[in-house]
Amino acid sequence: MLKDLLYLGVGGALLAKEKVEEQLQKLVKKGRLSEEEVKKIVEEAKKRGEEEEKRAKEELKKLLKEIVAELDLATKKDIEKLCKK
Numbered sequence: 001m002l003k004d005l006l007y008l009g010v011g012g013a014l015l016a017k018e019k020v021e022e023q024l025q026k027l028v029k030k031g032r033l034s035e036e037e038v039k040k041i042v043e044e045a046k047k048r049g050e051e052e053e054k055r056a057k058e059e060l061k062k063l064l065k066e067i068v069a070e071l072d073l074a075t076k077k078d079i080e081k082l083c084k085k
Helices: 002-029 035-071 076-084
Strands: none
């Protein structure tokens, strides 16, 4: 289920990216934006997307650690300790 949510998010982001780029190109054709302005907008959006992805991964890690702790599941460190014994 988690994998499906991740794919859904990625798919939605790609679709949104395509739509934004399409609309930006329409503005270029109408003379409201230059190609240089479009490049800047796309780069800024890419940068923000990467930052958001990093933040989302950190939040997901935190959430998964909380779930593992709440369910009292063995962690990798727990299993390594048992193997050493």
